[in-house]
Amino acid sequence: MSTQAQKILGIAKAEKGYHEGRSDGHWNNDQKYSDETPNLAWSDKMAWCATFVAWCAHKAGIANLYPVTASCLTGVAWFKQRKQWSEYPAIGAQVYFGKNGGTHTGLVYDYDDEFVYTVEGNTNADGSAEGDGVYLKKRRRRDAYVFGYGYPAFAEGISSADPAWKDKAPMPPAEKPKPPAPKPVPKPVSKVVALNPAVKPGATHAQVAELQQLLIKAGYGPIKGAVTKFYGPETQRAVARFHDRNPAYRSGLHDPRIGPKGFVALQKQAGRR
Template sequence: MPLSRTAYVNILRSQTGYHEGRDKNGNWNNIQRFSPETPGLEWSQGQAWCATFTAWGADELGARSLWPITASCYYAVDWWKKAGRFTEYPVLGGPFYLGKVGEDHVGVVYAYDDNSIYTVEGNTNAGGAFQGDGVYQRVRPRRGPGSPYGYGVPAFTEGTVSADPKLGGTRTASVPPPAPPEVRVSAAHIAAAARRDPGLRQGGTTYPAEVNVVEVALARAGLLKDAYAHDGSFGSLSVSAYAAWQRSKAGGAYTGADADGIPGRTSLARLGKVHGFTVID
């Protein structure tokens, strides 16, 4: 299936702010949504996932044949080279690879100019680490220390835009900015997680992506410590925090059994209205 550069970059950028899980000691653990959601890469759960993240985007758009479906940056570089689609110049919408032979880290370029590439990356952090905790948008140097080993050249439907003189020599480029995403949360899923997750082993999850949205909202409301707001598990601390939301005036001023920490649609919609998500079902 064809692959649109704009659609591909924007689906990755829509995940900005997503975080992997934590272990029982509160440390980031590489457990994330992209490995189990990418057929053939389920085995990579718990490992470095920067390459898996880029493969996930292509798979989500039905374009597996146009992207290396691998969890290895090294094998991804080899895939692009064997396809004759690798360059040392930035490629709009293309992957960049860091390391002596591109083995250390990968992200995707959504803009570039004479000096910098503007990227979206999984398994990094605000400092640009190769082993980070989530999806970030970053700025990296085009040349010198910290610059990429090279770039893949995807076969986008819009054609190739690259600083490579052999590929057009476009000096600066960027894709259209993504539309603000509509964050959607299922009330039924959140309630199910609130009932199930506290009984699981530490960090156990039911609907982690949706729960993460609610946890972040509870943290912003000052009801849940930020350290516990990104694991996707609606555990006992989240239940207590949600009960506090239910009891608050903004949450509906519920009392007794109506403030048990199990989200109902009305109180959840109130939280979403304040903190930017839409409740469905």
């Protein structure tokens, strides 16, 4: 989510290259910002640097954080009355120029130890007295032309070069807690079991009943008299049918004895995993 400072500066910088109207070979201060800013329509065709800032604040939905005025001197007084004034630049601050700050104004989008970087309306590229549009400017911080800065009361605080305002600096975004590492999914325990060596034709064993159930489920039945623990002729016939369809597991023709590998294969055919 963008901060209030980022929002107004994004709107202001997007206006770079906008030009006022011309008449009789001169720029005439006829621009859109006066008509589109509540209570400032009267200021059209007048100097519009302060009106531009008020328009940006209105478009950003934070008109209450900047003075709604076409007068630079009124803007300076507005900030000073609220004790939101500094001689140091700040991101999103409204910078004022000239005697008592009454000559010109713009918005600060960046600064360093030597320069302040601004977006300004009703200015120009060549430094002449006649402004014509919206430009990005680079000005020396300690130039006598720079009068001072009005600090908007951004909800997130303000990033400033003023040591007295360091406690108003925006807090860094809180780190989102890392989601817990996914628990390893345990591998399913195989239900396939080994064949007991005692399971063979003619034997009585508990696993014979399991063998009969598997044979029936896998389609090698019917087994008359099942389910029992006795590995009798009916079970042997069913095992032979299994071997007929799966010859890799039989040791001879019509082999009636299930082998260890055949028992594993039978279990998987019956749906065990």
